[in-house]
Amino acid sequence: MPSRSSRRWARAASELGTAARWAAVSVLALAVHAAQPAQKTHTIVIENMQFNPPALEVAPGDRIVWRNQDLVPHTATAAGSFDSGTIEAGKTWATVVAAPGTIAYVCTLHPTMKASLTVR
Numbered sequence: 533m534p535s536r537s538s539r540r541w542a543r544a545a546s547e548l549g550t551a552a553r554w555a556a557v558s559v560l561a562l563a564v565h566a567a568q569p570a571q572k573t574h575t576i577v578i579e580n581m582q583f584n585p586p587a588l589e590v591a592p593g594d595r596i597v598w599r600n601q602d603l604v605p606h607t608a609t610a611a612g613s614f615d616s617g618t619i620e621a622g623k624t625w626a627t628v629v630a631a632p633g634t635i636a637y638v639c640t641l642h643p644t645m646k647a648s649l650t651v652r
């Protein structure tokens with residue numbers, strides 16, 4: 533039959549185990565949180581038939597907003613990646629980029645309008 537003292541030890545050890553599990557869960561939650569840096573929003577202004585800035589570097593998961601400040605419609609179109617469709621004058625369109633790499637995009641209405649996003 534275990535002594536009163538050894539039962540106390542067993543119970544203390546069990547409580548310690550519970551505390552350790554909670555600590556591990558908390559550390560894991562913090563690590564997951566730290567692994568996902570805050571999402572940034574970048575704004576590309578479309579003005580005078582140009583994307584500004586013409587080359588932009590962003591992080592995976594960032595949000596990109598195109599703001600059309602011209603008096604005519606434009607698009608931000610990257611074949612296979614994203615397509616804003618028509619962005620009317622004075623309007624915005626946004627997307628989130630995930631995969632690393634450089635994405636060239638154009639305005640399909642004005643093919644001389646070219647720009648790129650680099651995700652890294």
Ligand SMILES: [Cu+2]
Nearest residue numbers: 606639641642
């Ligand atoms: Cu355009």
